Amino acid sequence: MLTEQAVLQALSSVQDPEIHRDLVSLDMIRDIRISGADVSFEVVLTTPACPLKSRIERECREAIATIPGIGRVEVRMGAKVAASRPMAGPGGIPGVKNSIAIASGKGGVGKSTVSVNLAVALAETGASVGLLDADVYGPSIPLMMGIHRMPEIDSEQRILPLEAHGVKLMSLGFILPDASTPVIWRGPMIAKTLNQFLHQVRWGELDYLLIDLPPGTGDAQLTLSQTLAMSGVVIVTTPQDVAMTIASRVLVMFQNMKVPILGIVENMGTFICPTCHHETPIFSQGGGRKASEHLGVPFLGEIPLDGEVCEGGDEGRPILLRNPGSPASAVLRRVAQNLAGRVSVEALKS
Ligand SMILES: Nc1ncnc2c1ncn2[C@@H]1O[C@H](COP(=O)(O)OP(=O)(O)O)[C@@H](O)[C@H]1O
Numbered sequence: 278m279l280t281e282q283a284v285l286q287a288l289s290s291v292q293d294p295e296i297h298r299d300l301v302s303l304d305m306i307r308d309i310r311i312s313g314a315d316v317s318f319e320v321v322l323t324t325p326a327c328p329l330k331s332r333i334e335r336e337c338r339e340a341i342a343t344i345p346g347i348g349r350v351e352v353r354m355g356a357k358v359a360a361s362r363p364m365a366g367p368g369g370i371p372g373v374k375n376s377i378a379i380a381s382g383k384g385g386v387g388k389s390t391v392s393v394n395l396a397v398a399l400a401e402t403g404a405s406v407g408l409l410d411a412d413v414y415g416p417s418i419p420l421m422m423g424i425h426r427m428p429e430i431d432s433e434q435r436i437l438p439l440e441a442h443g444v445k446l447m448s449l450g451f452i453l454p455d456a457s458t459p460v461i462w463r464g465p466m467i468a469k470t471l472n473q474f475l476h477q478v479r480w481g482e483l484d485y486l487l488i489d490l491p492p493g494t495g496d497a498q499l500t501l502s503q504t505l506a507m508s509g510v511v512i513v514t515t516p517q518d519v520a521m522t523i524a525s526r527v528l529v530m531f532q533n534m535k536v537p538i539l540g541i542v543e544n545m546g547t548f549i550c551p552t553c554h555h556e557t558p559i560f561s562q563g564g565g566r567k568a569s570e571h572l573g574v575p576f577l578g579e580i581p582l583d584g585e586v587c588e589g590g591d592e593g594r595p596i597l598l599r600n601p602g603s604p605a606s607a608v609l610r611r612v613a614q615n616l617a618g619r620v621s622v623e624a625l626k627s
C-alpha cells in the first residue's frame with residue numbers, strides 16, 4: 278500500500294540546490310494524492326523564476342521511482358514567492374514580499390536598463406512585479422518602459438501605479454512635465470518623495486518591487502536603507518577597474534547599513550557584432566566576476582553591449598520583448614533567475 282508517508286520519506290532525499298535543505302522540511306511538497314500505486318503531488322518552489330526547476334522535478338521523479346511497486350507519477354511544478362521580511366510593520370510595505378534595490382557607483386553603467394529588463398523578465402515568469410524609479414535626479418523608467426502619463430489618485434488619496442509590459446511602475450518622471458526639467462533637491466525632499474513612492478502608491482500584492490536608485494551613495498540610498506527592510510541590493514557595474522572601485526564603495530556602504538548584497542551584474546563588458554555575432558571583450562574580460570570573487574559576493578551575470586539593448590530603451594520596448602531570442606535577452610533572463618534564487622535564499626534565512 279502506497280502511503281503519503283512513503284512519498285514524503287522518498288522526497289525528503291531531494292534538496293533544494295540553492296537553499297541546501299530538503300523539499301519536505303522546506304514545506305515545498307503539497308497536495309499529495311494517492312490512488313492505488315499512482316501518486317501526484319505539487320512542488321511549490323520559492324519563485325516562479327527558479328533556474329533549477331527542471332532539475333528539481335527530475336530529482337523528485339528519481340526519488341519517487343525508488344519506492345517499490347510505484348505506479349504512475351505526476352509532478353506539478355508551482356511557485357509561491359517567499360517574503361524576505363514581515364511585510365507589515367516598520368520597514369515593510371504591506372503586500373510587497375521583496376524589495377530589491379538596483380545600485381551603481383556611477384551613472385551610465387546601465388542600472389536603469391538592467392532594472393527595466395529584470396522587471397520584465399521576472400514578470401514573464403508569472404511573478405507580480407513593480408518597478409520604482411528612485412532616480413529622482415534623472416528618472417528614465419518612463420522612457421525605457423514607453424509610458425508617460427500622470428498617475429491617478431484614488432478616493433483614499435493614494436497614487437495608482439501605471440503599468441507597462443506587465444510591470445507596475447512609479448516614477449517622478451510621470452509627474453514632471455517633461456524629461457528635460459532639472460530637479461534640484463535637498464536631502465529631506467528626497468526622503469519625503471521616496472517615502473511617498475513607497476507608502477502612498479497602491480502597489481497591491483507584489484512578489485518583487487525593484488527600486489532603480491540614483492548612482493552613488495547619496496540621500497536616496499541612505500533613506501532607503503534606513504527606512505525600508507530591503508531583501509537586498511544588486512550592484513551594476515561596467516568591468517573597468519575604475520568603475521569597479523567606485524562600485525565597491527557603494528557595496529561597502531550597503532554592507533555597513535546591513536543590507537544584504539544579492540550580487541553583482543556586469544554590463545557592457547563585451548561587444549556582440551551585429552553582422553557576424555562574434556562576441557569581443559572591450560576591456561579586460563571577466564572583470565565583474567573577478568571583482569565579485571574578490572569582494573566575496575555572488576556574481577549574477579554579464580550582459581553584453583548590444584545596440585538593440587540601447588534602442589529598446591530609447592523606444593520604450595525593452596530588449597526582452599523587442600528581441601527575446603537575442604544573446605543579451607538570454608543573459609538578462611538568466612540574471613533574473615539568479616537574482617530570484619538569491620532573494621529566496623535570503624528570505625529563508627530570515
Ligand atoms: N548592454 C547594453 N548594450 C547597449 N547599450 C546599453 C547597455 N546597457 C545600457 N546601455 C545604454 O547605455 C546608456 C546608459 O544606460 P542607463 O541604463 O541609462 O544607465 P544608468 O541608469 O546606470 O545611468 C543608455 O543609453 C542605455 O540604453
Ligand SMILES: [Mg+2]
Nearest residue numbers: 388389412417
Ligand atoms: Mg538610470
